[in-house]
Amino acid sequence: MNPVAEPMITDSELAMLERQVWNALESGDLSRLRVLGYGEITLVLGWPPDEPRVACKRLPVFPGTARAAAYGATIAAYIEELRQREVNVLTSEWRTVAFGGSVAAYVIQPVLDDDTLVPNLLRADPGTGSRVLADIISVIANAVDVAVGLDGQVANWAFVDGRLRYFDVTTPMLNDSEGRTRLDLGLLVRPLPAPVRTIVRRAVAPGIVAHFHEPRYVLVDMIGNLLKERLDAVIDPAIALANRYAEPPIDRQEIERFYRSDARTWEALLRLRRADRWWQRHIRRRAYPFLLPGPIDR
Numbered sequence: 001m002n003p004v005a006e007p008m009i010t011d012s013e014l015a016m017l018e019r020q021v022w023n024a025l026e027s028g029d030l031s032r033l034r035v036l037g038y039g040e041i042t043l044v045l046g047w048p049p050d051e052p053r054v055a056c057k058r059l060p061v062f063p064g065t066a067r068a069a070a071y072g073a074t075i076a077a078y079i080e081e082l083r084q085r086e087v088n089v090l091t092s093e094w095r096t097v098a099f100g101g102s103v104a105a106y107v108i109q110p111v112l113d114d115d116t117l118v119p120n121l122l123r124a125d126p127g128t129g130s131r132v133l134a135d136i137i138s139v140i141a142n143a144v145d146v147a148v149g150l151d152g153q154v155a156n157w158a159f160v161d162g163r164l165r166y167f168d169v170t171t172p173m174l175n176d177s178e179g180r181t182r183l184d185l186g187l188l189v190r191p192l193p194a195p196v197r198t199i200v201r202r203a204v205a206p207g208i209v210a211h212f213h214e215p216r217y218v219l220v221d222m223i224g225n226l227l228k229e230r231l232d233a234v235i236d237p238a239i240a241l242a243n244r245y246a247e248p249p250i251d252r253q254e255i256e257r258f259y260r261s262d263a264r265t266w267e268a269l270l271r272l273r274r275a276d277r278w279w280q281r282h283i284r285r286r287a288y289p290f291l292l293p294g295p296i297d298r
Contacts, residue, residue, distance in 0.1 A: 008054045008093055009047055017047050017056060017106075018099045026287045036111070038293035041188055042170045052105045052111045057170050060190040061102040061289060067184070068096050068103045068253065071172075074182050075107065078148075078172030085143040087150070090158070090167040102142050107170050118157040119229045120147045126234075132159050133234065134241050139164070141245035149173030149212035153225040173212050181209050191290045193276040200269075223250070224259035228297075270296070 009017075024030045034046035036055055046052025062068035072094040079089050088253060093108040114120055118136070133154070140152040158170035164280035174182045185205045189197045211217045219242040226235050243249045270292070277288040 002006065002197070008091075008110065009056065009095065011097070013047060014033045014056075014095055014097050014106065015099070017045060018097045018104045021045070021058065021104070021291070022100055022287075024291065025289060029283075030291070033291075035291075038296075039168075041171070041191075042107075043291045046111060055109045055111050057107040057109070058169060059105045059107070060187055061100075062096075062103050062187070063102060065096070065098075065103055067187075068105050071105065071184050072096070074174060074184070074226050075169055077182075078174050079136070079169055081148050082143065082150070082166065082169075085148065087139055087143050087160065087166050088163055089169060090165045092167070092169055105176065109167055112158050112160065112165075112167075116160050117156040118154045118159060119231065121159055122154065122229075122231055122234055128159070129234070130237060132157075132164060133238055135164050136222070137219060137238070137241045137245070137279075139166075140222065144213060144215040144218050146179060146213055147175050149175075150218055151212060152218045152222040154222065154229060154231075155225065173209060175213065181206065183209055185209070189277075191273050193272055193279070196272060216250075219246055220250055220255065220258050221262070223255050224262060226254070227259045228263070 013181045020032050024033055032049065034049035034052055036045065036046045036052065037044040039057075042051060042057045042059055045056045045058060047054050047056050059071070062071065075092075075094055079092060080088050090109050090112075093104070095108055096103050096105045098104075115124065118129070118132055121132060132223060136154065136157055140150060144150050144152075150166075150173065151168050151171065153168075156166060158165045158167065171188070172183060175194060176182055185201050186197075189201045192200055212221075223235060223242060226232070236252065239250050239252065239255065273290065273292055277290075277292060280286045280288040
């Protein structure tokens, strides 16, 4: 990550935010948190809560500083590689704070106006939105390969001051020279119940990550996500744009099949996490260390 003259959030503010997160985990009361959004892996919190100036993307907690530092270094390398491939990454800071015997890590980014987010732009200004969509598809086709992966869903992009910005860097999809992922898969499966973590890490997660190194897959996933965003009117034009690069060509039926399968996979993983939360709270009498979304309309 590029160094900045002044941090976007102070150490004391970050410690206060993490304290509020743990209070919410222990009490089940999220009222003091400003939740800006939920990803499949990360939670996005606004700080300060009343008038957020930064978006704080909280990752699953790390067991120690060394592992957290290694993950932060991978994110920094990922951002640099994306920028070399002309992916305009939003200004991002990697920050950690020790709390409760573990290390919490955050990616800090400026809060963006709602009207700059690409899903909202596609709804409000179809003309500009279609040009931005074409740019996203071009970036995916030219940036993604065996070395660098990308989650190209439209919810991960903004259009700010006439420029496309990418902001989903918490899952750094980089491969080494032998094609092995540098992503810490163990961290990604930590929110799952202990009995299934090893299975998912070994048998499921590597395949999911590998797909995001395939340009055609990333294009199909991006277009499928338009269904979740209720942007059905954009799907056929997006397919036409993607087929400038995709081989074999993509069709509507493939998008719908893909989306249904993808939604079932993520919903199953979320159900496992909710079951583990119930087990931890009601049987083990422990605070569940992750904040989960409510019902998701997929």
